[in-house]
Amino acid sequence: MVQRGAQLDVVMTQAATKFVGAMTFQALTRRRVITDPFDLEAVTDASHVSVTARPDLVLVAPRRRT
DSSP: OGGGTOOOOOBOOHHHHHHSOHHHHHHHHSSOOBOOTTOHHHHHHTHHHHTTTSOSOOOOOOOOOO
């Protein structure tokens, strides 16, 4: 998607970072990955809220429970 010009914002839970590291998504998207909604830097620029205000598409990928 990035190669086709899409701008991606990745928001991950702590559990998700144990499966795929946040740095992987940061390298692929060239954008900051949000992993903690209560991070002071995230709260200061309200990025944890603003990512929901502008998307054309939202993908939620829940963890499969066995």
